[in-house]
Amino acid sequence: MHIGTPDEVIASLRADTTLARVTDITVQVHSVDPPHPFILRSLELVAEKVAPALGWQRGDGLGQRAEKRVAVVG
Numbered sequence: 001m002h003i004g005t006p007d008e009v010i011a012s013l014r015a016d017t018t019l020a021r022v023t024d025i026t027v028q029v030h031s032v033d034p035p036h037p038f039i040l041r042s043l044e045l046v047a048e049k050v051a052p053a054l055g056w057q058r059g060d061g062l063g064q065r066a067e068k069r070v071a072v073v074g
Contacts, residue, residue: 030042
């Protein structure tokens with residue numbers, strides 16, 4: 001589990017030896033029921049800060065698969 005600011009999560013994921021072998025990341029946003037804007041902000045931070053810092057990108061949805069993909073579960 002990797003929790004914290006975008007920089008903390010990036011550092012934690014980079015230190016995780018399994019990262020080199022994964023092809024997909026799944027994100028669970030909050031285990032309680034926070035206000036919707038908090039959930040959206042968490043998703044934005046993963047998409048805009050964490051994933052790109054690790055060389056991950058969004059799949060295009062057109063059948064072309066990115067080498068490393070991010071899936072977000074809200």
